[in-house]
Amino acid sequence: MDKKTTSQVITIEPVTRIEGHAKITIHLDGKKNVTDARFHVNEFRGFEKFCEGRLMWEMPGLTSRICGICPASHLITSAKAGDEILTVSIPETAEKLRRLMTLAQWTQSHALSFFHLSSPDFLLGFDADPAQRNIFGVLTDHKEFVRRGIRLRKFGQEVIEILGGRKIHTPWAVAGGVREPFDDSRKTYLLDWIPEAKQTVSLALSTMKQIHTKFAKDIPNFGNFRSLFLGLVGKDGALEYYDGLLRLMDSSGNVIADKIPPREYRASFGEKTEPWSYLKFPYYRPLGYPKGMYRVGPLARLNICDYIDTPRAEEERKLFKALAGKAGAVNNSFYYHYARLIEILFAVEKMEMLLHDPAITGTNVRAKAMINRDSGVGVCEAPRGTLFHDYTVDQNGLLTKVNMLIATAQNNLAMNRTVQQIATQYLDGEKLTEGILNRVEAGIRCYDPCLSCSTHAAGMMPLDVRLVAEDGTVIDRLTR
Amino acid sequence: MNDTLIIGFGNTLRGDDGAGVIAAGRIGKANPAVDCLLLQELYPETADAIAGRRRVVFIDAAVGIDAFSIEPVAAVPGPARPSSHSLTPAGLLRLSEDLSGQSTEAILARIPAFRFDFGEGLSSGAGAAVDECVARIGSLIASSSGRDRRDG
Numbered sequence: 211m212d213k214k215t216t217s218q219v220i221t222i223e224p225v226t227r228i229e230g231h232a233k234i235t236i237h238l239d240g241k242k243n244v245t246d247a248r249f250h251v252n253e254f255r256g257f258e259k260f261c262e263g264r265l266m267w268e269m270p271g272l273t274s275r276i277c278g279i280c281p282a283s284h285l286i287t288s289a290k291a292g293d294e295i296l297t298v299s300i301p302e303t304a305e306k307l308r309r310l311m312t313l314a315q316w317t318q319s320h321a322l323s324f325f326h327l328s329s330p331d332f333l334l335g336f337d338a339d340p341a342q343r344n345i346f347g348v349l350t351d352h353k354e355f356v357r358r359g360i361r362l363r364k365f366g367q368e369v370i371e372i373l374g375g376r377k378i379h380t381p382w383a384v385a386g387g388v389r390e391p392f393d394d395s396r397k398t399y400l401l402d403w404i405p406e407a408k409q410t411v412s413l414a415l416s417t418m419k420q421i422h423t424k425f426a427k428d429i430p431n432f433g434n435f436r437s438l439f440l441g442l443v444g445k446d447g448a449l450e451y452y453d454g455l456l457r458l459m460d461s462s463g464n465v466i467a468d469k470i471p472p473r474e475y476r477a478s479f480g481e482k483t484e485p486w487s488y489l490k491f492p493y494y495r496p497l498g499y500p501k502g503m504y505r506v507g508p509l510a511r512l513n514i515c516d517y518i519d520t521p522r523a524e525e526e527r528k529l530f531k532a533l534a535g536k537a538g539a540v541n542n543s544f545y546y547h548y549a550r551l552i553e554i555l556f557a558v559e560k561m562e563m564l565l566h567d568p569a570i571t572g573t574n575v576r577a578k579a580m581i582n583r584d585s586g587v588g589v590c591e592a593p594r595g596t597l598f599h600d601y602t603v604d605q606n607g608l609l610t611k612v613n614m615l616i617a618t619a620q621n622n623l624a625m626n627r628t629v630q631q632i633a634t635q636y637l638d639g640e641k642l643t644e645g646i647l648n649r650v651e652a653g654i655r656c657y658d659p660c661l662s663c664s665t666h667a668a669g670m671m672p673l674d675v676r677l678v679a680e681d682g683t684v685i686d687r688l689t690r
Numbered sequence: 691m692n693d694t695l696i697i698g699f700g701n702t703l704r705g706d707d708g709a710g711v712i713a714a715g716r717i718g719k720a721n722p723a724v725d726c727l728l729l730q731e732l733y734p735e736t737a738d739a740i741a742g743r744r745r746v747v748f749i750d751a752a753v754g755i756d757a758f759s760i761e762p763v764a765a766v767p768g769p770a771r772p773s774s775h776s777l778t779p780a781g782l783l784r785l786s787e788d789l790s791g792q793s794t795e796a797i798l799a800r801i802p803a804f805r806f807d808f809g810e811g812l813s814s815g816a817g818a819a820v821d822e823c824v825a826r827i828g829s830l831i832a833s834s835s836g837r838d839r840r841d842g
Contacts, residue, residue, distance in 0.1 A: 259747040275703060322734075326734055345734065345785070346781070346784065346785070346788075349785070349789075350790050353788065353789065356785075356789070358791050359734075360734050360735050360738065360785075360789070361735070361738070363733075364738060367733075458726060514784050554757060666713065
């Protein structure tokens with residue numbers, strides 16, 4: 211049999227229930243074996259280029275426009291890069307307020323990921339009718355679950371709005387601090403949300419454990435492979451989300467690089483491009499490309515940290531770590547979902563602590579300075595992973611170079627590996643079923659990738675599956 | 691909480707895509723008796739803001755139409771595979787009604803959109819349609835307020 215004429219490509223386009231747009235192609239050889247799988251990102255944003263020539267001061271507001279789901283993370287990371295350029299240590303209140311917003315960002319984004327994007331797969335099953343496998347389908351039998359998920363996200367959004375003046379794209383954080391202090395009169399209002407938020411996360415964690423049992427056969431095939439893990443940890447090894455130093459762990463749980471100052475990230479991490487995707491492929495330089503594949507985000511953060519400094523989240527972290535068993539690290543990407551919920555619990559507990567902190571209502575929220583350094587690197591743990599903003603400026607603060615290392619990009623190699631693993635396990639090259647295709651998509655959703663939504667012109671996102679021969683001929687097509 | 695909620699949604703940095711936001715903002719300023727939400731997309735938690743209202747007016751930019759139009763919205767689950775983080779007006783209405791157990795009268799005002807380039811500002815066609823939208827929705831609010839006063 212002539213391999214050239216029988217090799218096929220299955221295309222799933224666009225991938226649904228992720229932030230942004232993408233497609234997946236699964237490449238088959240002449241014997242219908244999966245030879246490769248690619249997660250293509252078709253969007254091109256160009257922020258790094260068109261921000262050149264802008265004033266450094268504008269960057270927090272500009273880069274918060276990168277995304278409608280995690281704008282606060284870009285906002286704060288950009289402001290931190292600005293802090294470095296000014297060479298200032300920001301006021302205590304400003305740092306605590308930025309921390310509060312970062313935690314609120316985690317809460318709303320993680321809640322969206324779990325309750326709205328992934329729960330249809332979990333509660334209705336991968337093989338459920340695709341017409342029902344969405345938030346409305348979940349609503350039929352799990353009304354309270356949906357209601358609580360919506361309110362949990364709303365709580366996160368409320369914190370962001372109260373701090374920043376609006377839910378998305380607030381220009382509140384600036385180089386040197388934040389624009390406005392916290393309105394003390396809203397503190398009680400936010401604290402009143404805490405008990406309900408904790409209850410909701412408890413419900414979600416309980417549901418998650420049932421999901422682990424329900425999908426025990428599927429879980430081993432959902433991105434279960436060895437990789438490195440990267441994230442920030444505090445000076446004492448605590449889970450960190452706003453500041454700290456970089457730590458890299460291998461798949462056996464060994465810390466292979468520690469206390470890397472974020473400013474020196476370029477020496478450790480390279481970025482490769484591939485002609486079939488606009489999303490870059492970061493890797494750990496000492497191991498080269500693609501061996502230097504690493505994962506970031508909730509799974510990585512809970513793997514690398516030594517402990518969590520809030521009581522209930524720490525209890526859950528220990529349960530999470532037990533999943534590693536003899537492996538030393540939790541290597542299965544399905545557990546991103548579990549880690550995400552633990553992080554919401556941490557965020558809610560931590561927000562409660564911050565709201566009770568007298569310093570949170572201080573009025574000194576901004577350090578002022580001129581341009582004192584020609585470059586600055588800001589880093590923060592965005593919901594999806596470690597986010598870097600790297601700016602070079604001239605003496606007037608005009609940007610001459612911008613590099614952003616986005617969390618989703620850092621999971622790019624791992625997402626491709628996940629798709630390949632799932633496709634290899636479930637596809638035989640002859641039968642395309644909704645359940646198989648949704649498992650491939652669900653593998654991607656483990657990472658909650660954020661490919662950015664710049665326009666809302668959404669609504670219909672049809673699933674388009676194509677079986678394409680090596681010469682480009684479409685020999686089969688499935689749409690829904 | 692006012693009886694009527696105006697929701698304008700779209701991206702004001704992508705030309706005509708922001709027409710709904712611009713129109714809703716103007717309507718909100720001119721009519722203190724309505725509440726107004728300006729959003730990039732319709733998020734699930736917006737269901738909370740709709741619950742318990744007598745009426746909601748969605749204002750959005752639309753492609754493939756030449757003239758401003760108003761149409762009723764029926765609460766349905768939305769497309770078979772919604773991207774979930776952004777809902778259609780019909781889907782959001784359904785979510786709100788299912789969660790609150792209360793029904794809300796809804797209309798969708800569609801503003802013809804022609805240009806989606808990067809940048810603020812509207813094309814002349816969308817700008818004219820925004821003016822019409824502000825006038826017609828304003829009249830609707832005024833006539834409804836008058837009717838309410840008579841009914842009251």
